[in-house]
Amino acid sequence: MEKPDSLIFDMDGTLWDAVATYTHSWNKAFEELDLPHRVAVEELAKLVGMEGKKATALLMPDLTEEKREEIYMQVNDYRRSVIPQMGGILYDGVKEGLQQLSEKYKLFILSNCAKGIIRLFIDWAGIDEYITDEFAYGVNHMPKSHNIKLLMDKHNLTSPMYVGDTEGDGEQSRLAGLPFVFVTYGFGKTDNYDLKFDNFTDLTQHFMTL
Known part of the structure; x- marks a missing residue:
């Protein structure tokens, strides 16, 4: 495995746990x-990292796709207002x-x-000067493998690695042709990884010594 020229983070x-804030936003929209x-926080934690359509279908199987989309838009409006x-x-x-x-x-x-x-996360965390670029599913509603390639093309990346916490992250990394770095402290579990870290400090140390 060659040394990466870049790291793409989930x-x-x-990077953070905002499930309590997300739960508040969902329940506010329902109300x-x-x-x-x-x-509940525990229920939503299991859906973190999923594409919006999949998460809303699991949360509201009794509603039409159109209604779920309407609610999801309202949830995200609340989310944007409360994250700061x-x-x-x-x-x-x-x-x-x-x-x-x-x-x-x-x-x-x-x-x-x-x-x-x-x-909003970058601004809240005060990490803007460290991040070259970002990309969200909500921009084009395409899977991570597709959007990873968009970032690679835009920034001429030759050997990035994707860092995430779920099995889905690993699958999307593979589809994009990238090595997958798994962090065990997040919301998911997987055996599909190239590197594994139990905390961010160990991850940092590893990549700083390459």
Whole structure:
């Protein structure tokens, strides 16, 4: 495995945990739309990292796709308004690690979230100067493998690695032809990885010594 020229990070479960904020946004939307649905933090945690359409189908199987889309848009409006105040939990070592890694690699964030959410996260976490670019599923509703290739083409990346916390992240990395770096502290489990780290500090140390 050659040394990477860049690292592309998943966001939720890899850089931070904002499930409490997301849960608040979902339940606020249900309440405003006078729907009986409610979601618990534990339930939503299992859906983190999924593409929007898949997550809404699992949360609201009784509703039409059109209605689910309407609710999802409202949820994301709430999410955008509350992230700057509520934020989330930045995992230990992330900010310091990104600072160090940015001195040696181009860093990117690519997530299955709505448009605008990654930028709100970057601003909340104070990591803008370390991140070269970001891309969200909500921009084009395409899978991560497709969007990884878009980033690669845009920035002339030859040997990136994708860092994530779910089996889906691993699958999408493979489809894009990238090595997959699995972080075990997030929301998922998988045996499909090239490298594995139990915390962000160890990840940082590994890539800084290459």
